[in-house]
Amino acid sequence: MEPSHRIVPAAASKSASIRDTTNSLGLHDSLQYGPRSLAAENKARGGLRERLENWDATQDNLKLTMQRNAFGLHMPMRTLMERKIVSRNPHMPALPQTNPHLDVLMGRDETLDCADFMMPAAELRQPLDIHAEMEKKLHM
Known part of the structure; x- marks a missing residue:
């Protein structure tokens, strides 16, 4: 649990570059590496999919941080312990x-x-x- 008041998940670091596919002039070498694909660059950047996948974890982290600030460190620890105990279900x-x-x-x-x-x-x-x-x- 990282204490933060973030409401939405953090955006992934954007790193789209053609450094690995450049020729001596600094341009994309499409003869050797194929045509440049904007879809592949968008997929590398991430975006909405990662934000949606991290949405529940971010909201949970916000609630635990607010509990920590309002009631002290024992409250989020108690909540996490209760969740762990209840999630263990050895029956049937x-x-x-x-x-x-x-x-x-x-x-x-x-x-x-x-x-x-x-x-x-x-x-x-x-x-x-x-x-x-x-x-x-x-x-x-």
Whole structure:
């Protein structure tokens, strides 16, 4: 946990250069390295995809930092410990895993996700052999 009050994820460092593909005149050598691709340069820069992937972590970091500033260091530590304890779920590995306790602690208890109401067909076809799953867990 890095203490910061950032609301949105930090932008990735932008580094698009043609230093590796330049010739003696300082221009892109398209005969040796092929044509220059703007799509590849955009992909190297990152952008929206990385910001969306880091959105939840940044929001969580902001909440923990605000707890730290308001209540002291013990509050985010307690929150992280509660999340770790609740996320460990040793019961019934064959059944579909949902963790409403962790959803409450993470603040996701009032949101709906596709996984909440749409179960994949592959999970419906699997037979629930709880005894075999428990034996497999004992041998691990």
